[in-house]
Amino acid sequence: MTAPSPAVRRRSGRTLLLALVLTTATTMTSTAASAGRPTHGAPDFGPNVTIFDPSMPVGEIQQTLDAAHARQVDNEMGTERHAYLFKPGTYGTAGQPLQAKVGYYTEVSGLGASPTDVTINGKLEVYNRCLADGGTGNCLALVNFWRTLSNLSLTVNAAGQDDCRSSANFWAVSQAVSMRRLNIGGGGLSLMDYCTAGPQYASGGFIADSRLPATTNGSQQQWLTRNSEVGGWSNAVWNQVFAGVEGAPDDAAFPDPPYTTLETTPLSREKPYLFVDGKGRYQVRVPAAQRDSRGVSWADGMTPGRTIGIDDFFVAKPSDSVRVINSQLARGKHLLLTPGTYDIARSIEVRRPGTVVLGIGHATLTAVNGAIPLDVAGVPGVIVAGVTIDAGLVESPVLLRVGRQHGHNASSPHNPTTLSDVYFRVGGPHIGRTNTALEVNSDNVLIDHTWVWRGDHGVEGFTEGVNGDSDRWRTNTGRYGAVINGDHVTATGLFVEHFQRYNTVWNGEHGTTILYQNELPYDPPTQADWMNGPVEGWAGYKVGDRVRHHTLYGGGVYVFNQNNPSIHTENGFEVPNRPGVRLHHIMTVNLSAGTIDHVVNGVGDAADMTKVGVPVYLARYPTP
Structure with missing residues (x-):
């Protein structure tokens, strides 16, 4: 089957349609699924981790995953978190494939040293959610957030599915979803679910270190594929970016189609991953940083890097206090955060160079009493991965800080501090307040896929304004999304949305961003609420006035001022007009409310x- 041509994506009315579903979902509770038998030699990962081994009956595994999806398919603002981990081996057969769907706050990962050590014969999928007409209408993937698929081989087997569903393995997702270290064959991959009623919109997304078949982009408005191999790519909508990808499409005809293709990735480091070695011991592989890289890291064997035994980690659970966690970190332990929600009333302090903080199953840190949930010292080589950080009721100055703004920060270009799949929320499941979500003060930092989100919808009970937006503007306060003060900071996959001043401020020198996606806030009540001094509005991407060198590849700023469609924003991007500040393939787009007057600095x-729904593009800035 050929996927239909993607329609223009609009988000109007999304909050209203979700309200009943979200309110219902947050009342659900669940007990972690059991694999049915104990796993020999596994550390105590707590009740929210299920480990499968290939001796288990396929039907038993299928039943466990089906029950998990039933609990999580609509649980967008819930507190349940879970990881389903597969020990090395093969799962599913030609006659009895393992076909599972992945819901909110769910991680599905292999425990092999290589993605080829775990093989799933079947499908691992995400479908549209249909939010109207009793679950048959308004079908879309716009809010399919917060889930992870990694470190396994998938042999696509659609046995028993209908003609449309059998046409591909569907992964219809939006922000805060990553696919990493995958080896997919036996059928196609579609990032759009074209088997439901419309409108079928999607707003992803991120793939890294993966070997992919022919892939249908479909309605995905933007996507970053990094350090991978693709057997083909169907189309682009607004902003499809490839870095270090074998088989990536050529971008010479930009903006028709709107591809941005870099032959290599200037700086990359793959996310740490848990694996079981040949003796049954649990280990964490920490990949090394690479420069000017291309293709998958595991083509010639184990990904280059170092291995850390699980005994060198403090395996934390939500019941553990920050005092205990900090004591373990001070003793030299690394930190593994098991799935769950952690109330953080004082900072988790990462002070030692080379420390690894690895969350599994979308472990979530929530600020309490205005705390900074995670504070990383200005030391080299720290890695934070797989963690979501939520603002709390009392305003925090920042949710994650890397280095001190006016302190001494040591760093290394060969061993950059790295943030991988680190997500932020201000509002949504509860009221949240922060001045800044992410603040990077250290030099030589790599941000590899983040979604920094001030919620445009949620279950807080707001009523005043369109979909409660006037209440939201006054209550869920978040002024700045990402503030980058360090030099030589690289971001691969920077998604920042809905903050009340600058969504991103880049003050450091020699910064590089590869794919930037931003929506301006939906909820300013009046133009007076959305003024930067005498300037109408705040640009979605701001490079500091003193910066002399900065590069952006593939950036988009979107406007949907649903609470007051008369509001204007003067520029989508605002940068110094210097030859060393260069923007490649940038755009703005109207999603049916409000106006962005220019793309960048009065141009466009x-x-x-x-x-x-029709982007305004600039191939480069400064223009020739």
Whole structure:
């Protein structure tokens, strides 16, 4: 089956349609699924980790995963977290494939040293959610957030599915979802679910270190694929970016289609992963940083890097106090955060160079009493991966800080501090307040896929304004999304949305961003609420006035001022007009409310109501 042509994506009305579903979902509770038998030699990962081994009946595993999906498919704002881990071996057969769907706050990962050590014969999928007409209408993937698939081989087997569902392995997702270290064959991959009623919109996404078959992009408005191999790519919508990808499409015809392709990735480091070695011991592999890399890291054997035994980690559970966690870190332990939600009333302090903080199953840190949940010292080589950080009721100055703004920060270009799959939320499941979500003060930092989100919808019970937006503007306060003060900081996959001033401020020198996606806030009540001094609005991407060298590849700023469609924003991007500050393939787009008057620095046409869903592109800035 050929996927239909993608329609223009609009998010209007999304919050209203979700309200009943979200309110219902947050009342659900669940007990972690059991694999049915104990796993010999496994550390105590707590009740929210299920480990499968290939001796288990396929039907038993299928039943466990089906029950998990039933609990989590609509649980967007819930507190349940879970990881399903597969020990090395093969799962599913030609006649009895393992076909599972992945819901909210769910990680599905292999425990092999290589992705080829774990093989799933079957499918691992995410479908559209249908939010109207009794679950048959308004079908979309726009809010399919927070899930992970990694470190396994998938031999696509659609036995028993209907003609449309059998046409591909569907992965219809939006932000805060990663696919890493995958080896997919036997069938196609579709990032759009074209088997439901419309509108079928999707807003992803991120793939890294993976070997992929022919892939249908479909309605995905933006996507970053990094250090991978692809057997083909169907199309682009607004902003499809490839870095270090074998088989990536050529971008010479930009913006028709709107591809951005870099032959190599300037700086990369793959996310740490848990594995079981040949003697049954649990280990964490910590990949080394690479420069000017291309293709998968595991093509010639184990990914280059170092291995840390699980005994060198403090395996934390939500019941553990921050005092205990900090004591273990001070003693030289690394930190593994098991699935769950952690209330953080004082900072988790990472002070030692080379420390690894690895969350599994979307472990979530929630600020309490205005705390900074995670504070990383200005030391080299720290890695934070797989962690979500939520603002709390009392305003925090920042949710994750890397280095001190006016302190001494040591760093290494060969061993950069790295943030991988680190996500932020201000509002959504509960009221949240922060001045800044992410603040990077150290030099030589790599941000490899983040979603920094001030919620445009949630279950807080707001009523005033369109979909409660006036209440949201006053209550869920978040001024800045990402503030980058360090030099030589690289971001691969920087998604920042809905903050009340600058979504991203980049003050450091020699910064590089590869794919930037931003939506301006939906909820300013009036133009007076959305003023930067005499300037109408705050640019979605701001490079500091003193910066002399900065590079951006593939950036988009979107506007949907649903609470007051008359609001204007003067520029999508605002940067110093210097030859060393270069923007490649940037755009603005109107999602049916509000206006962005120019793309960058007064250049480019307006993204207004005459161009709904039609981007305004600039191939480069400064323009020739």
